[in-house]
Amino acid sequence: MVGLYLHIPFCKQACTYCDFYFSTNLTTKSALVKAIAKEIEIRYKYLNFNKLTSIYFGGGTPSLLSKTEFETIFESINKHFIYDNGSEITIETNPDDITKENLILWKKLNINRLSIGLQSFNDEELKWMNRAHNAIQSVNSVKMAQDAGFENITIDLIYGSKFQDLKTWESTLLQTVSLNTQHISSYNLTIENKTVLGIQHAKGKEPSINDELSSKQFLMLTDILTQNNFIHYEISNFGKPGFFAKHNSNYWLQKHYLGVGPSAHSFNGVSRQWNIKNNNAYIKAIENNTDYFEKEQLSVKDRFNEYILTRLRTIWGCDVNEIKLLFGEEIQKHFLNIAQEKKNDLEETNGAYTLTTTAKLYADGIASDFFMD
Template sequence: MRLPLPLSELIKLMAGIYIHIPFCKQACYYCDFHFSTSLKYKDELLQALVKEIQLQKGYLDGETIETIYFGGGTPSVLSSDEINLLLGTITNLHTVSSNAEITLEANPDDLDREKLSLLSKTDINRLSIGIQSFFDDDLKWMNRVHKANEAESSVKRAQDTGIENITVDLIYGYPLLNDQKWKQNLEKVFELNVPHVSSYSMTVEPRTALATFIKNKKQPAMDDQQSAAQFLILMDAMQQQGFEHYEISNFCKPGHYSKHNSNYWKGVKYLGIGPSAHSFNGETRQWNIPNNTKYIQALQQASIPSETEILTETDRLNEYIMTSLRTIWGLDLNKLNTIAEAASSQLNIAAQRYFENGWIEQKDQIINLTQTGKLYADHIASELFF
């Protein structure tokens, strides 16, 4: 399989900026990201975002910005003027690459022709559309805002507008989704000819509505065997359609991997702006308070409401193991040794059982998960931790 980009080139990638937009029209039952369903303080929060961008201008040490990512929440609730305000603030304070990848997460119901026309006049050049399913009963079960027909039409409208760098999200492994419906969802994505797909197994996070429904016996628990079987269906279908499985949950046509998320997995520096956003500069990790009101109040006083953790050698080893094993580029034993001398020898001892059962494989100094191993990625990584 051809690698999306050689490791030597990935190392050259510059820094990224993530902007968290904490607003949604309604709460999906499974979601545990930070957001509010009230837009009452949207103007105040936008000004706080601008202020934080200004206060954080030195965090990335002047590195060129290669990627900007609007996540959430639902960033497509922003107008084009509001997007331009945030992008303009960034470009005034940072050197942004002329071919920077600038992504906006969007819900299908937001992407009407007028919205897409206005977006095409901003510097947004990549859309991440949260489709999740092409079946109305599934979308209702998730408490999604959009309908199945909006999911399909939003992609087509974006393509008609000239936005072709599109990724869509799909979810599998939940009670309503039998294997036949899952295959139909995948077939619909292939028909739409999108170059990138992110697909996740339904997980039950604490303090979500879904967790409460299951606890109160109003919904059945998720079935791990169903999830594993549908993940295998996903991997086989993507391979047949010429997609590269470059990260556990991400697939792309050659050359269309997400630069921004690839940077996360390769340990590139990034700055997170907004309530609950995280930042990483190689030595420390920083995260903002997940509270809109407190975030706004702090920024009005020119203070960043964040906490910082200094990463120990063990932290950096374990983080590299966790992220690298998820990717097509794999775990580089030489890089592991640059974090801690002789770390590769210790890891090889712990990994022996997974070589023997065929869950991982090694070529030269690179360790990768096999297809079977991808079913147990988190477990394998945790067992290899220092």
């Protein structure tokens, strides 16, 4: 179970809330793609296996890549890795990039999973987010992808903004369900400091998130989606049976992955690496063979803390036997002591501890109570 993540750090325009690493200056796109192809060449041995279970084009907006740019990247992947029909190949797309031509191209490249960033069905909200599409385009983009034969589609939605009350959120969810996709990811809006939204918020021009309302929206999200054949397998992720995201599940299950491109992270069981967040510096460093990443060797406690943080968010939970096997008896004892203190927030089945639905609202806080320093 190993994955390859490729970060494509370009967007047509900057969404007001987003602090992922991207640039709206597309002039370096083809140089950056060449650098990514070269990084694969340099770093493919970071993973102990060369058979990939998943390839994930994230960003940024990978749907901005041209045919030639995709081919450059796949040429490098195909030279160093093997994968087959069972491997999941995802690209993140924006609805305005879903055209007949692109859909044909992505099919030809054997991309078998599309993640479509709808975010909202409210045109006023989409404008406020500075998205490059409206609600009709969003709905059409999903239908076009389905008509083109994509049978594994996931949708991104955001809740918690000043535009959503419980009624509008309910209708958003029902509309989403009616699109009949296999997977939905839904995130609570976070106001990030350096974004347009963050700056406006600091000036008092945008309201804070109403936590009480977003909690109710989260509970409504879980209710409506689980009633409609989606399994809630990670706090923000819902999949129909057989359609959990393989690539992201790898992150949550501590499997190994190589991340290439600016800002991409990698993990091989003992260390974590993260690339610089600067397109020009990244391209130069790859060309000149100089450093472009930082590296952290993980101690047993670091690995335990990460295990708790990721696993508690999932349907698989934290397994006491696995904890003993991975981290030893002392750490297992520590885990069981805290689990006893937190018993009202946890459910236990055959030694696996998961959060109750209400406790999912405070997942990070509960996880930090388990952390060791």
